[in-house]
Amino acid sequence: MYLLTFIVKRLLWLVPSVFGIIVITFVISHVIPADPVRLAAGDTATPEQVAALREELGFDRPLVVQLWYYVQNLVQGDLGESLFTGRPVVEDLLGRLPATIELTLVAMIFSIVVGIPLGVVSALRRNSLLDHVVRIVTVSGLAIASFWLGIMLQLAFAMHFDWLPLGGRFDGFPPPTVTGFLLIDTLIDGDWEGFGNAFSHLLLPALTLAFPALATIVRFTRAGVLDVIQSPYVLHERAMGFPPSVIVWKYVLRNALVATVTQIGLLFGILLAGAVVIEAVFDWPGLGYYAVNSIVMSDYNAVLGFTVWAGVIYMLVNLAVDVVLVLIDPRRSAA
Amino acid sequence: MPPLLSVAGLRVGFDTDAGRAQVLDGVNLEIGRGEVVGLVGESGCGKTTLARSILGILPRPPAVIESGRIDLDGTDLLTLPARAMNDAIRGRRITYIPQDPLGSLNPVFRVGTQIMELMKWKSPDGKARRGRWPGLFTPYPHKRRRADRARVLEALRAVQIPDPEAALRKYPHQFSGGQRQRLVIAMALLTEPRLIIADEPTTALDVTIQAQILALLRRLVKERGISVLFTTHDLGTAYELCDRIVVMYAGQEVESAPIDRFFAHPAHPYTRRLLESLPRPDGSVREIPGEIPGLVHPPGGCRFHPRCPNAGSECGEHRPPVDMPEAGHALRCYHPDPMEPPR
Amino acid sequence: MSGFARILRKIAEDRVALIGLVLIVLLVLVALFAPLLATHPEDVWEIHPELRLLPPSAEHLFGTDRMGGDIYSRILFGARLTIVIGVVAVGASLLIGVPIGLLAAFYANWFGDLLMRISDVFLAVPQVILAIAIAQTLGPSLPNVILALSLTYWPWFTRLVYAETKRLQNEVFIEATEALGASPWRLIVLHILPNISSAIIVRISLGMGFTILTAAALGFLGLGAQPPVPEWGRMVAESREFLPMAWWYALAPGLAIFLVVMGFNLLGDGLRDVLDPRLRKSPGRRAAAAVRRGS
Numbered sequence: 008m009y010l011l012t013f014i015v016k017r018l019l020w021l022v023p024s025v026f027g028i029i030v031i032t033f034v035i036s037h038v039i040p041a042d043p044v045r046l047a048a049g050d051t052a053t054p055e056q057v058a059a060l061r062e063e064l065g066f067d068r069p070l071v072v073q074l075w076y077y078v079q080n081l082v083q084g085d086l087g088e089s090l091f092t093g094r095p096v097v098e099d100l101l102g103r104l105p106a107t108i109e110l111t112l113v114a115m116i117f118s119i120v121v122g123i124p125l126g127v128v129s130a131l132r133r134n135s136l137l138d139h140v141v142r143i144v145t146v147s148g149l150a151i152a153s154f155w156l157g158i159m160l161q162l163a164f165a166m167h168f169d170w171l172p173l174g175g176r177f178d179g180f181p182p183p184t185v186t187g188f189l190l191i192d193t194l195i196d197g198d199w200e201g202f203g204n205a206f207s208h209l210l211l212p213a214l215t216l217a218f219p220a221l222a223t224i225v226r227f228t229r230a231g232v233l234d235v236i237q238s239p240y241v242l243h244e245r246a247m248g249f250p251p252s253v254i255v256w257k258y259v260l261r262n263a264l265v266a267t268v269t270q271i272g273l274l275f276g277i278l279l280a281g282a283v284v285i286e287a288v289f290d291w292p293g294l295g296y297y298a299v300n301s302i303v304m305s306d307y308n309a310v311l312g313f314t315v316w317a318g319v320i321y322m323l324v325n326l327a328v329d330v331v332l333v334l335i336d337p338r339r340s341a342a
Numbered sequence: 343m344p345p346l347l348s349v350a351g352l353r354v355g356f357d358t359d360a361g362r363a364q365v366l367d368g369v370n371l372e373i374g375r376g377e378v379v380g381l382v383g384e385s386g387c388g389k390t391t392l393a394r395s396i397l398g399i400l401p402r403p404p405a406v407i408e409s410g411r412i413d414l415d416g417t418d419l420l421t422l423p424a425r426a427m428n429d430a431i432r433g434r435r436i437t438y439i440p441q442d443p444l445g446s447l448n449p450v451f452r453v454g455t456q457i458m459e460l461m462k463w464k465s466p467d468g469k470a471r472r473g474r475w476p477g478l479f480t481p482y483p484h485k486r487r488r489a490d491r492a493r494v495l496e497a498l499r500a501v502q503i504p505d506p507e508a509a510l511r512k513y514p515h516q517f518s519g520g521q522r523q524r525l526v527i528a529m530a531l532l533t534e535p536r537l538i539i540a541d542e543p544t545t546a547l548d549v550t551i552q553a554q555i556l557a558l559l560r561r562l563v564k565e566r567g568i569s570v571l572f573t574t575h576d577l578g579t580a581y582e583l584c585d586r587i588v589v590m591y592a593g594q595e596v597e598s599a600p601i602d603r604f605f606a607h608p609a610h611p612y613t614r615r616l617l618e619s620l621p622r623p624d625g626s627v628r629e630i631p632g633e634i635p636g637l638v639h640p641p642g643g644c645r646f647h648p649r650c651p652n653a654g655s656e657c658g659e660h661r662p663p664v665d666m667p668e669a670g671h672a673l674r675c676y677h678p679d680p681m682e683p684p685r
Numbered sequence: 686m687s688g689f690a691r692i693l694r695k696i697a698e699d700r701v702a703l704i705g706l707v708l709i710v711l712l713v714l715v716a717l718f719a720p721l722l723a724t725h726p727e728d729v730w731e732i733h734p735e736l737r738l739l740p741p742s743a744e745h746l747f748g749t750d751r752m753g754g755d756i757y758s759r760i761l762f763g764a765r766l767t768i769v770i771g772v773v774a775v776g777a778s779l780l781i782g783v784p785i786g787l788l789a790a791f792y793a794n795w796f797g798d799l800l801m802r803i804s805d806v807f808l809a810v811p812q813v814i815l816a817i818a819i820a821q822t823l824g825p826s827l828p829n830v831i832l833a834l835s836l837t838y839w840p841w842f843t844r845l846v847y848a849e850t851k852r853l854q855n856e857v858f859i860e861a862t863e864a865l866g867a868s869p870w871r872l873i874v875l876h877i878l879p880n881i882s883s884a885i886i887v888r889i890s891l892g893m894g895f896t897i898l899t900a901a902a903l904g905f906l907g908l909g910a911q912p913p914v915p916e917w918g919r920m921v922a923e924s925r926e927f928l929p930m931a932w933w934y935a936l937a938p939g940l941a942i943f944l945v946v947m948g949f950n951l952l953g954d955g956l957r958d959v960l961d962p963r964l965r966k967s968p969g970r971r972a973a974a975a976v977r978r979g980s
Contacts (some may be wrong), residue, residue, distance in 0.1 A: 027806035030819060134720055144956075146701075150947035154905045155921050155939030158928070166929035239445035246397050246440070246539075247460055247529065248433030250476040257459075257478060261450050280813035284902050299906060302817055310818055318810045336450050337513045 010333060017326045021319070028318040029081070032311050033074050041317065077311075091304050096312035099297060105187025106176060107286070107293030111278050113190075113213045114269075118221035123267065126228025127260060141225060148222025153281050157215040157288040164211060172208050174290035179204075212289040216281050220274045227270045231263030238262075264337050265275035272328030276321050344416070346569050347537055349397070352410030353563070354391055356637075357403060358655035363389045363637040364467040367593040367645070368410070368661070371571075373537065375568035377564065378570040380618070381602075383590035386634060387572040392590075393539050396571070397438060398427045425475065434465040437530040439540040439559075443523035443547070454494075457529060458482075461490035464533040483516040497528040500562060518549040523581075528560055537569045546552030556583045577620060581605065586670075589613050592635055594661065599671040609667060609678040612646045644675070652677035696961040701957020710947025716764040723758035730913050738931045748933035751923060752913070756934065760941050761916035766916055767945060770831055770900045771893040777835035778892065782842025783885070786875070789843065790850035791869055801847060804840035812837045813899055820908040827910040830903050834896050845888050849881040883960030890953030894946040901942050917942050 052060075080087060086096040129141040165173040173179065177189055183195040189208065193201035235241065236259055244254050283295035290296070294313060301309035354366040366388050374381050381389050388679050394400045396412055398419060412419040414435060422586065428547050432438075436497040440446035448456055462468075462482045467489060498506035514522060523543065540559070547555065562585050563570050580587055581601065588598040589612065597610040608614050615630040632649035635641050641648050647657035654677060660673045696702045718752030720726050722745065741748045749754040782804075789800040807815070819833035853876070860874055903909050904918025912919070918937040924934035 023802070024806055024809055027803065028810055031810070031815075039841065123715065146947060147943070147951060150894065150898075150943055152901050152903060152905075152918070152921070152939060152942045152946075154918070155935070155942065158925065158935050159939065162929050162932060162935065188849050222509060239440055239442045240448045242399070243438065243440045243446040243526070244448070245399050246394075246432060246438035246466060248428050248431070249459065250428070250480075252475065252477040253459070253463075255945065258448050258451065262448070265450075276808075276812075283813060283817065284905065298814065299817070303907075314810055314818060315815060317814055318806075322809050338449055339513050 013333065014326070017329065021322055021326075023329060024322060025319055026078070026317065028315055029078060029311075030074070032314045033077065034070070042205065043130055078240075081315070086315070087308040089301070089309045090306045091301070091309070096309050097298060099309065100294060100312055100316055101264060102295050103292060103294050104290060107279075107282055109188045109190065109293060110209065110212055110216060110286070110293060111275075111282055114216035114220060114278060115275070116215045117213060118204050118224050118274075122221045122224030123228050123260075123264070126225040126267070127232050127255065127263070129225070129256065130229040130232035132237070141229070145222040145226045148218050151218065153215055154221065154284045154288050155274055156218060157212065160211045161288070169214040171337055172206075174288075175202075176292055178204055178208075180298060212285050216278060217287050219281065221280055222279075224267055224268050227267045228263060230272070232259055234266075235259050235262040245298060261335055265332060268331055270329055272325040275324040275328075279317055279321060284295055343375070346372040346375045346377075346415060347371070348411075348413045349392070349396070349462060349570070350411045350413075352392070352395060352412065353401065353406055353408040354388075354395055354410075355406045356391075357406065358638065361638045362406070364640055365405075366395070366410075367640070369590070369593070370664075370683065371588060371595060371598075373569050373571055375536075376441055376564070376567040376569055378560065378572060378583060378585045380584035380587045381571060381573040381590060382577060382587055383577065384575055384582050384634060386592075387590045388593040389575075389590060390541055391542050393571065396537075397436060397539060398422075398424075399432075414528075429476075433460065433535075434533055435535055436534040436535060436537045436539060439526055439530045439538060439543045440485050441543065443526055444519055444542070446526055447522055449514055451513075452510065453517070453525060454513060454514055457494050457510065458487070458490065458527055458531070461494060461532065462487075465490045465493070466534045482529045494528075494532065497532045498525075500531070501525070501528045501558065519547055520555060521549060522657070523551075523555055524558075527555070527562070531562060531566070531568070534566070534585055535568060538563065539573065540570055540572045542574050543572075552579065559583065577617065588599055589616065592640060593637060594674070596644075596646065596675065597671075597673050603668065605669055607671075609671075609673050609674045611650045611652050611677070611679055614679050633662055650677075652679065692956075692959055696952075696955055699955045700959060701951050702959065705948045705951025705953075705955055708944055709952060712764055712768065712945050712948065715761055716768050719758075719761040721828060723755075725755035725758040726762075728754040728758050729762050729915055730904060732913075738927060738934070740931075741933050747937040748931070750920070750934055751927060754913075754915075756920070756937050759920065760917065760937055763915040763917045763920070763938070764945075766827070766914065767897055767900075767942075770827070770834070771897045771949075773894045774831045774834035774838060774896045774900070775889055777831070778838035778842055778896075779885070779889065781835065782839035783846050784951045785839070786843040786846025787850060787873060790847050790854065791873075800843070803845040807837065807840045813902055816899060816903060817906065817908060820903055825908045825911065827914070827916070830900055830909045833903070834899060837899075838892060841892065842885070842888060846882055848883060849884050850877055852879055853880055862880065869954075881927065883956075886956045887953050887960060890949050890956055894953065895947035897949070898942065898946050 016321070077087070082096060088094065089096050089099055092099055103156070125141055127300055129135075129138040132138055161173055164171045181189060182192040182198055182201055185192050185195050189205035190202065193199075193205055232255075241254065241259060244258055249258070279295075282291075282293060286293045286295035287299050294316070298310065298313040300306075301313065349371040352366050352369045353364070355362040355364050357363075369388070369392060371379075371381075371392070381392065383389050391400065391405070395407065396419070397458050400407070407420060410420070410550060414431070419431060422431065447453065462480075463476065465486060467486055494510070495506045498509060503509050503521060503524055509517075509525075514525075517525065527543075530540075543555075543559075556579060559570075570583075572580065572583055577587075584601055586598065586600050587604045589610065591612050592617060597604075597608070599608075599611045604613075605617070608617055612630075621631055630649065634647065635645055641658065643656070643658045643660050644650070644653075644662055647653040650657065652675075657676055662676045665673045665675070665678075667678075695836055715722060721836075732753070733749075736745075736749050736753035737751055739749040739753075741747055745755050745757065747760065750756055750759070754927040761911065776780075784940040785800050785804065789804075791797070793799075805900055815837045816830075819836055821942055823829040823832065862872060865911040867875075869944040900909060901916075901918030901921075904916045904924045907919070909919060912923075924931060924938075931980050
């Protein structure tokens with residue numbers, strides 16, 4: 008029951024936060040020196056045509072009024088039309104969402120599945136060769152520019168060895184859309200070749216995206232385990248003869264994960280941001296790619312829509328993380 | 343009949359940056375069947391190290407067991423393989439009541455989960471396993487689980503936890519300190535051990551609760567004939583609980599006597615100072631002059647001699663042999679005080 | 686100053702922090718002496734079409750770029766840019782973030798709440814995205830990138846200062862000073878700032894790494910300094926159309942970014958161990974070994 012109230016409370020907080028995001032982005036995107044209307048109208052438009060378009064789009068009204076209309080439309084799920092694709096921004100975003108989610112999720116799952124055991128083992132074998140290697144990898148993971156790492160991977164695996172595709176999401180016609188995730192849709196279609204195709208496209212961008220996340224997860228898991236292992240309850244469990252593997256993988260790990268899970272929430276923001284750059288490197292047709300293009304085109308409805316979405320997704324993920332934290336550590340529900 | 347536990351000539355060192363600290367310097371200790379022994383000494387005298395040596399949970403390194411034996415019912419625990427020690431001794435023959443009841447239950451698991459985990463591995467109905475190291479995926483037979491659960495509920499009632507069924511579903515932070523102490527005592531009793539090692543189990547609690555829990559613990563172990571090694575720096579709690587008291591000073595045992603004789607006729611100069619340092623009714627405390635020696639370069643012979651008013655030249659050269667002024671009263675001192683009650 | 690000497694000595698004892706410090710000192714030296722160290726300093730603005738895309742050689746240590754510029758020399762001058770970006774952006778975030786954090790901690794009412802909520806909202810939008818939006822709307826240029834980074838990084842300082850100040854306020858000695866009637870300003874200058882400075886220094890070092898990395902990403906997307914300014918992220922972007930042939934073109938600037946960011950991260954971690962006793966390396970090793978062995 009407390010969990011439900013907790014979730015509802017946090018969801019209510021979303022409203023002012025989203026409003027804050029809109030105000031910030033709105034203000035920023037309306038101090039544009041470049042004139043989006045002129046760009047949208049094209050080079051050949053007469054001043055009268057530009058003025059007409061300006062009025063049609065509502066750009067002649069004061070900022071506050073524009074903000075009011077925007078929020079009003081937003082409540083109805085309308086983010087306006089893209090100035091360039093001419094389609095509703097919501098439609099554009101929805102169409103590209105699965106690609107980004109697939110990429111981010113695969114990267115996230117990879118870094119969790121590999122990172123947590125690696126962090127535990129390197130904590131238990133502190134100062135061993137493995138631990139030193141892991142530390143070098145984690146330090147570099149947070150220092151390497153992801154666009155550069157992506158290019159280096161392309162250089163090695165796509166260009167030099169020609170093992171994996173350079174970019175894109177799929178060669179040929181994609182399978183019929185069910186979930187929008189190609190890895191799943193190809194399986195539903197029973198198309199194993201297509202699955203391999205999708206997977207080979209996904210591999211390099213997902214690894215690039217996962218690298219900094221992996222580093223963070225390993226680092227916090229390692230620190231958490233080292234911290235927990237000195238606690239009196241672990242001494243008690245050892246003194247009572249619990250099997251060592253049960254102590255480590257059940258009783259130590261869940262305590263150590265509190266720090267790691269908190270980080271996973273923050274990481275998601277980094278992943279989402281990383282996706283923008285990495286999608287550009289790998290021509291991955293997702294939200295990030297769309298955002299970069301919209302920015303280059305001064306398509307501010309699209310930019311605004313994307314930012315609002317990114318903020319909301321990020322906040323929802325962090326809400327989920329907080330719920331998981333309460334589930335892991337019951338003491339939190341009291342706080 | 344030989345004693346249940348006998349520690350002989352145990353020497354344990356800790357490697358530190360400054361060199362090796364000789365934390366236990368040839369300690370001898372015997373615990374009879376059903377006997378409750380209090381191990382008394384100031385902090386840093388090696389009580390906890392001795393307790394952990396018996397349990398086999400010393401952190402090695404930095405700890406090094408240099409020599410000695412620890413025999414439990416004729417088995418030398420120090421030569422037992424790690425696996426056998428963990429499967430057959432810890433949690434089965436010897437259990438543990440921790441120092442800090444607040445921190446000694448895992449905060450993120452229900453109490454029931456933790457107690458049933460103990461029973462899964464250590465239930466008196468289950469046998470120590472052979473073959474592969476037990477792990478996360480080792481099954482817990484349903485039938486035994488049900489029997490164990492009944493046993494757990496009974497144990498919780500025995501330590502006076504109200505509504506044991508509900509208690510199993512709660513998390514540690516939902517219990518008071520005294521209740522948590524009762525829970526870890528229940529855990530220590532559940533597996534029907536021969537020996538319980540209780541490492542200053544009540545220091546974190548306030549005095550009235552402390553007294554209740556000590557009385558309860560004494561009753562329960564006496565009913566079951568379990569031996570207890572109870573470490574404490576507080577002679578008062580030792581008096582409430584123990585049959586016999588062993589005094590340690592800087593890694594050496596100096597005197598051991600049954601409880602009545604101990605308080606009536608203490609003989610070792612350190613024991614007497616310890617008794618005199620108890621707070622008096624007027625609230626004053628008489629401190630023992632001098633300081634506890636460093637253990638990296640400890641004084642030779644009897645380690646108490648630099649602070650001892652009776653010390654002679656031989657005290658610094660050889661450790662005094664065991665002297666038995668009376669049956670059950672062992673003493674290691676060349677110049678004991680006259681055996682009369684302290685002021 | 687003895688405190689500073691002590692910190693330096695401790696850093697020297699910590700191998701990891703020392704590597705970080707060495708990398709950063711190298712960066713500063715390279716930036717200062719770029720004109721002397723560069724083999725072709727004129728290549729920062731001159732073009733030599735006849736020399737374009739030459740592989741590394743004794744004459745061109747890291748090869749040449751699409752304009753025939755010497756990549757080695759351009760990277761050296763790029764170091765100056767990197768330092769300016771990092772110092773100005775982190776400095777500005779510091780000037781925005783620290784006062785807001787202090788205000789929020791001292792006004793424990795709706796005003797303090799509001800300030801923290803605002804900083805939360807800034808943190809809710811992924812920084813790179815916000816920075817991209819800002820840098821784009823203001824027009825692609827170096828000052829705008831720095832501005833964008835400052836406008837997005839300050840909440841980190843605010844949160845840190847807020848948390849640390851709140852912690853200090855709960856500690857006895859601050860309460861005592863407050864009870865004695867010290868003015869808030871006196872309290873901040875004499876008691877709060879000195880006590881949170883180590884946490885801030887650590888954050889500055891980590892922030893430099895993060896800011897430089899983000900700036901490189903913006904440069905890569907074409908939002909930063911415009912050619913022929915030798916900005917490292919932009920150099921990586923330029924190299925893409927000449928891959929895989931001109932592999933050196935992409936390699937060198939990326940490595941430069943990596944080493945510098947690594948330097949700041951290592952130093953930040955090392956400083957944390959040295960300055961912050963609460964986070965000092967734990968002696969968990971022994972317990973870990975014991976649990977693993979099953980004893």
